[in-house]
Amino acid sequence: MxxxxxxxxxxxxxxxxxxxxxxxxxxxxxxxxxxxxxxxxxxxxxxxxxxxxWMRPVNSQEPASAIIEIDRVSQVFQTSARKDHLALSDISLTIEEGAFVSILGPSGCGKSTLLYIVGGFVRPTSGMAKIRGHTITGPGPDRGPVFQEFALFPWKTVLGNVMYGPRQQGVRTAEAEAQSRALIEMVGLKGFENFYPKELSGGMKQRVALARTLAYQPEVLLMDEPFGALDAHTRTRLQNDLLNIWERDRKTVLFVTHSVDEAVFLSDKVVMMSKSPGRIRQVIDIDLPRPRRRNELLLDPRYQKYVVDIERMFDESDEAGPFS
Amino acid sequence: MISSAVLTRRAAPVLACVGLLAVWQVASLALKNDSFPTAIEAIRAIPDILGDRESLTNILASLRRMAMGFGVAVLVSIPLGLLMGRSRGIAAFFNPLLMVIYPVPKAALMPIIMLWLGVGDATKTLVIFLGVSLPVIYHSFEGAKAVEEKMLWSGAAMGLSSAKRLVRIVLPVALPEILTGCRTGLVLALITMITSEMIARQSGAGNILFNALDMGQYDTVFAMIIIVGTMGICLDAIFESVRARLVRWSEPQFDMPLSFS
Structure with a gap:
């Protein structure tokens, strides 16, 4: 690596x-x-x-350029009652290269749908999403998803899962295997290379899923409530490890979550969404130093203020609307 | 050292077979019916059948037709079932057709097919093909339908085209379900094999069985039943060992103890 x-x-x-x-x-x-x-x-x-x-420095020439642009995206779903449901309404958002951006909102606000649109898995009803100026028309190896459901290939071992992407892109077996073994070690699963997914715990599965996606070197990581199905302890450990891994190459990350703590802890920017229809309420820059250490951050009043402020904003919007 | 649990598991099938033969023997002795020979009489007739060149040719001809019908059915049905499972349009087109054919006993179609193709191999193989294909299509369809969307998305993000996703993701994920269908298909192949030969008597294991019945050679009839039954057990055992190897990844790690043990 x-x-x-x-x-x-x-x-x-x-x-x-x-x-x-x-x-x-x-x-x-x-x-x-x-x-x-x-x-x-x-x-x-x-x-x-x-x-x-490549001897020329790349980043200093073009600091913080936009990598993903979401331009007036709306998404309408047909419900089972044949009614149109407006899941996303007129979303515009620009994500800068190398930024860790969280999309935060209550369940059902369309935050995952927004991620799927960027992934190219779902086509928006109107508007468009772009990556590096190119309109997104389908999935591609430049955007690597990590799902809450892990979605590992059950017939492949841990190593087989991680090697799948590089092999698919024509990397020779020996090379793909060496890279994959290094990645498996990086996510803390050394010794589990020959295990099948069903033999792993939820946290381990998600580590494999992360390694599998990193293996084909996407420019953007699309993480869809990746730690949502894990217990609290595993969740914090994976958050820490994700940050450590991210610090190495600062890939652009789009991270969907409904946890305020998680969003503040991880992100440079938190996009708050409101429910029905899904709209962007506010975009908050999280100005906390990196690399972040959990034990320091939890004691940091600035961190605490972000969490409290964001939670209050969500509470207010709940009170304003009808009780449900 | 073999544990008692393993010993029980190994001995159980043998015990079941011996028990069945014992019950048969006793029932036959008690009934004293000419058309119900004892188990021992039936078993004694087996070497005569297997030693006879013509009978052996008949049985091998049956097996060849079965293998042919089964093989072609599997090769056609799996892709069709997978496509149906992943495309609503294809499913909507084929589903009604299959639902019409499914409940029809395939043997009932024999007389018509015989008019078209004669009483030879083609007719019987076709009937076996029809019998096998439906469960295989159905299970492939269900297996493909159940594949998690996000698994396919993960594949798409790696750059797999939709055709590749069908072969390289949907097929392996659905394989346990597909093989369940194939196993049902295997049993049905054996059944349709015998019934087809019952209707179009010309050659085959079924031909031996029903000719012996006509001539009142009941020990041969029952010997043939044992032979067909044994063929079933052997084919199933072979199939199971292949299946276990193919889908080792989906098997539960340990035998789940049943609630009453």
Whole structure:
């Protein structure tokens, strides 16, 4: 995993000695075509771009560029009673490269639907979502989902699951296996490589799911209440581990949750949504230092204030509406 | 050292067979009916059948038709069932057709098929094919329908096309269910094999059985029943060992103790 440790988030001007593929893609926006062609070639071979080819610092040139743009997206579902239900109403949101953004809201506010639209799994009724300026028309390996339901391949072992994505993209078996073993170790599952998903606990399954998604090096992680099905203890451990992993390459993360603590603890930005129809209520920047340590943060008055403020805002909106 | 639980599990099927033969023997001796030979008489007739070249050719011909009908049915039915499970349009088209064919006893179609294809292999194989395909289609359909959407989304995000997802995700996930259908299909193949030969007597295990019945050779009749039954047990055992190997990942880890043990 060496290649990923020196990835994007760092602003070191000469940090390019082992640059990472996604960074290479970022370059495509600002560099001439011949480099683009080379990038395309790199993508075909899927090996992370080699050091010497990228000596120019990427990030300092284009700080905090938008990677995902959601433009006036609305989503209408037909309910079983054949009535139209407006799940999302006129959502516009821009997500910056390398940001950890949480979408926070009560259940049924359409926050997962919004994530699925970015994933390309669901087509919006109106409006559009874009990644790097390209309209999203379907799923792709640049956006890696992690679901609450894990959705692991049950007939594959832990190693088989993690290797699946790289193998699918043509990485040679030996290489895919080495990368996958390193990832499995990184998520703390060394020794479980040959276990089948049904032999793992919920927390372990979610670790596998995370490793499986990281394995094909998506530019954006789409996490759909990933820790929602886990017990409180496992949940905090996974939050900590996710932050540690994220600190290594600061991939863009879109994280859906209904837990205020979780959203504040993890995110740079919290998007608060309201229910029926799903609308963005407010976007709150979480200005807390990183790397974040749970034991320090819980005692930090700024953290506490964020949590309390956000909870109060949700309470107010509940009182304003009819009781249900 | 074999534990007593394992010993019980191994001995149980043998005990069941021996018990059945014992009950048969006693019942036959008690009834003293000419058309109900004792178990021992029936077993004694088995070597005569298996030693006879013509009988053996007949039985092998039966098995060949069965293998043919079963194999083709599985090859056609699994893809069809999977497609039906993943596409509402395809399911809506085929479902009514299958529902019409399902309850019709396939043997009842024999006379018509015989008019078209004669009394040879083609007719019998087709009937076996029909008998096998329906449960396999049905179980493949159910298995494919039950595949979690998010598993397919995960595959799509990795860049698998919808055709690849069908082969590389839906098929393996639905495999335990598909194999349940195949197992039912295997039993039905054996049944339709015998009934088809009962209707179109020309060759086969069923032919031996019903000819012996006509001639009042009851020990041969019952010997054939034992042979067909044994074929069933063996085929099922082979199938089960293949199945267990294919879907090891879905098997429960330990035998669940039953509530009364």
């Amino acid at each position: 060496k290649a990923r440790q020196n990835g994007r988030g760092s602003n070191d001007a000469l940090d390019g000695c082992e640059n990472d593929d996604p960074s290479g893609r970022l370059l495509a926006k600002v560099v001439p075509l011949n480099v683009r062609a080379r990038e395309a070639k790199d993508r075909m071979t899927v090996v992370p771009a080699r050091s010497s080819e």
